[in-house]
Amino acid sequence: xxxxxxxxxxxxxxxxxxxxxxxxxxxxxxxxxxxxxxxxxxxxxxxxxxxxxxxxxxxxxxxxxxxxxxxxxxxxxxxxxxxxxxxxxxxxxxxxxxxxxxxxxxxxxxxxxxxxxxxxxxxxxxxxxxxxxxxxxxxxxxxxxxxxxxxxxxxxxxxxxxxxxxxxxxxxxxxxxxxxxxxxxxxxxxxxxxxxxxxxxxxxxxxxxxxxxxxxxxxxxxxxxxxxxxxxxxxxxxxxxxxxxxxxxxxxxxxxxxxxxxxxxxxxxxxxxxxxxxxxxxxxxxxxxxxxxxxxxxxxxxxxxxxxxxxxxxxxxxxxxxxxxxxxxxxxxxxxxxxxxxxxxxxxxxxxxxxxxxxxxxxxxxxxxxxxxxxxxxxxxxxxxxxxxxxxxxxxxxxxxxxxxxxxxxxxxxxxxxxxxxxxxxxxxxxxxxxxxxxxxxxxxxxxxxxx
Numbered sequence: 001x002x003x004x005x006x007x008x009x010x011x012x013x014x015x016x017x018x019x020x021x022x023x024x025x026x027x028x029x030x031x032x033x034x035x036x037x038x039x040x041x042x043x044x045x046x047x048x049x050x051x052x053x054x055x056x057x058x059x060x061x062x063x064x065x066x067x068x069x070x071x072x073x074x075x076x077x078x079x080x081x082x083x084x085x086x087x088x089x090x091x092x093x094x095x096x097x098x099x100x101x102x103x104x105x106x107x108x109x110x111x112x113x114x115x116x117x118x119x120x121x122x123x124x125x126x127x128x129x130x131x132x133x134x135x136x137x138x139x140x141x142x143x144x145x146x147x148x149x150x151x152x153x154x155x156x157x158x159x160x161x162x163x164x165x166x167x168x169x170x171x172x173x174x175x176x177x178x179x180x181x182x183x184x185x186x187x188x189x190x191x192x193x194x195x196x197x198x199x200x201x202x203x204x205x206x207x208x209x210x211x212x213x214x215x216x217x218x219x220x221x222x223x224x225x226x227x228x229x230x231x232x233x234x235x236x237x238x239x240x241x242x243x244x245x246x247x248x249x250x251x252x253x254x255x256x257x258x259x260x261x262x263x264x265x266x267x268x269x270x271x272x273x274x275x276x277x278x279x280x281x282x283x284x285x286x287x288x289x290x291x292x293x294x295x296x297x298x299x300x301x302x303x304x305x306x307x308x309x310x311x312x313x314x315x316x317x318x319x320x321x322x323x324x325x326x327x328x329x330x331x332x333x334x335x336x337x338x339x340x341x342x343x344x345x346x347x348x349x350x351x352x353x354x355x356x357x358x359x360x361x362x363x364x365x366x367x368x369x370x371x372x373x374x375x376x377x378x379x380x381x382x383x384x385x386x387x388x389x390x391x392x393x394x395x396x397x398x399x400x401x402x403x404x405x406x407x408x409x410x411x412x413x414x415x416x417x418x419x420x421x422x423x424x425x426x427x428x429x430x431x432x433x434x435x436x437x438x439x440x441x442x443x444x445x446x447x448x449x450x451x452x
Contacts (some may be wrong), residue, residue, distance in 0.1 A: 004028055004321045006079045006222060008073045009047070010094065011084030012063060013375040014391060015297075016043040019082050022313035031076045031082055031393055035059040037383060041374045043249035049076060059269035059385045063087050066097050073103055081322055084312075088386065090117050092168075094102040096378070106320040107273050108295045115269055118292040119163050120201050126290040129264040134280070134289045137205035147202055151180060152202045160184060163199035166294060168238030170194060173205055194352070208441040209280040211235065212247050212288065214262035215304045218271040223325045227304050227312075228334045233440040234429060236352065241422070241445065242429060243300035243340045245307045248400055249438040250288045254281070265293065274301075274316050283441065286330045291299065298394065299342065300374060306338035306396035337403040338396040341426045344388040348425035356382045359390075360418035365410035369396040377448055390421070400438075404430060 007023050008031040009016045020030045020043070032047035036056035042048045050102040051072045054062020062068070064087060073081055081098055082091040083106070086156040092113035098105035107113070116122045127133050135154050136342060140163055141147040151158045151174060160183060162170025169193035188198040232240045247255070262277035276294045281287075299329040301312050310332075313344035319325070346352045362378040374391030376382070382390060393410060408430045414423055424447075429435055434448050 002114050002321075003316055006031065006076070006078045007106070007317070008033070008069070008076065008078040008081045009043075009084055009280070010063070010069050010081050011087055011089075012041060012043050012125075013386070014373050014389070015084035015086075016373055018048045018373055019047045019084060019101055019313050023312055023317065025311075026314060026317060028317070031073070031078055033072060036384060038166075043378075044378060051076065053440040063140055066091075066094050070097050070103070073209075074101060078103060080106050080317070082106040082316070083296065085296050085299060092117065097105050097196070102293075104320050106316050108275060109272060112269050112271060115449045116275075116295045117164065119161060119165075122198075123290070125268050126265050128281060129268040131261045131264055132288060134206070134291070137201040138197035139180045140201055141184070142255040144184050147178060148180050149182050150202050151177070154202070157205040157207065160194055160200050160201050161203060162197070163201050164197040165191055165195040166292060168235075170200065171238050173388045178265050178382065188278070189268055195407060195408045206280055206282050206289075208284070208443050209282055210247070210441050211234075211240075211278065212250070212258055213276050213278040213294075213298075214259050214280050215275060215301070215312075216262055216266045216271055216276075217312070217319070217325065219319045219325045220272055220322055221287075221377050222264060222270075223355075224266050224271060225327070225329045225332060226262055227253060227308050227310065227332060229258060230300055231440070232300060233442050234444050235372075235442050236436070236445045238302065238442075241342055242426070242435075244409065245303035245338045248333060248337075250281075251286075254286070254288065258381050261288070261290065263293060264291065273319050274312055298339055299389075302371060302392065302394045303338035303340045306346070306369075306371070306394060307334050307336055308332060309335070321384035336396055336398045337400040339403050339407050340392055340394045341407065341429075342389050343391050343393060343414075343416075343426070344422045344423070345382045345390050345419050346422055347420040348422050350420075350439045354384065354388050356384050357419045358382075359416060361415060362417075363413070363415035365393070365413035367406070367410070369406060370410055373393070390416075404436060 004182040006029045009019045030047040032050040034044040034055045037059045049287045088094040092110045095105040095110040157175045160172045172187045192198045211232045218224040229245045234242035345355045376390045395406040
């Protein structure tokens with residue numbers, strides 16, 4: 001494999017800027033794509049070159065246009081394409097198109113993306129690898145009647161999930177039989193809209209689990225390591241709000257078992273590049289279960305970078321270029337405690353309604369161990385087209401107590417005017433005694449903060 005000299009990022013906003021920074025430190029030239037609506041966006045100006053894509057009024061479609069992305073990549077003479085997260089990051093068609101064009105895809109292979117992109121197939125891979133999986137369907141549910149029969153055998157409550165999706169979309173919790181038909185139709189519609197597939201499967205629902213995930217990194221030479229675990233239990237509507245590394249108050253034997261389970265799944269598919277294996281931990285019974293693999297870099301990767309001292313984006317690029325991983329498992333450190341909060345342009349006191357508009361004032365906190373990953377600035381207009389996240393605030397300290405204190409101080413310093421944000425909610429989370437004591441599960445916001 002030859003070194004990567006020019007890299008296009010098939011994405012926008014914060015993650016595009018994040019990739020550009022790591023690439024520049026490797027002396028790699030960068031290429032951005034942007035829509036008419038993003039012509040003043042910061043990511044356009046952070047790259048060495050930038051090319052407009054798509055037509056005005058169709059921003060989402062433009063960023064999903066694989067043939068157009070490949071045409072721009074060829075015209076710009078790039079060696080590789082990084083998909084970021086979201087959009088095309090787990091789409092095997094982009095990896096396939098890159099291969100056909102002789103361009104390196106900075107991510108897993110097309111085959112791995114196909115295997116793990118289907119949540120039902122991924123469940124079967126986990127089961128074959130000897131990893132615990134929740135009871136559920138081994139194929140898409142063909143009808144409401146089939147779903148009801150399976151739900152009866154599993155016992156209520158159950159959860160309906162999009163087979164081709166993720167990020168909380170296409171998911172519905174069914175508490176009683178009479179609700180299944182309506183929720184099944186809702187899940188199918190949302191899955192079709194978000195992922196282009198109506199396939200839904202049923203899984204046993206754990207009412208109050210912790211959400212634990214393990215970062216993997218594999219090269220093209222058969223080397224595979226984990227970079228420890230993160231706790232992403234603080235969620236609303238299955239969307240992560242706060243992420244922590246390492247997972248607090250997790251018994252060492254459970255931590256070791258979860259990390260080893262992630263490695264087993266990775267080895268089962270010959271995993272390459274960065275990816276995350278996600279688990280639910282049933283605190284009532286002290287058992288964990290595989291739920292899915294996100295075959296890409298994730299929004300919450302900075303907390304892993306903070307505790308390991310590694311640049312995961314640079315490692316992705318090096319792996320894509322054919323370099324072997326430079327260390328064995330035991331040589332990877334895990335130092336201190338990191339917390340990430342996602343700051344969204346939403347009103348948490350008004351059912352998380354989106355808050356588009358111009359940011360008239362922005363004051364970002366700083367200090368030792370503080371990081372702000374974002375694409376917004378004073379005067380930036382938050383539009384209605386994309387995800388509402390305007391940035392990620394990350395802190396890293398020697399102890400969990402110090403990390404919480406630092407994050408609380410940072411949130412108190414943070415000023416955003418002109419739009420509503422989730423900062424008030426984040427302050428409530430960080431000051432909640434259950435959070436401080438590590439008593440979090442996926443119902444934390446609803447149960448502890450009474451957010452409906």
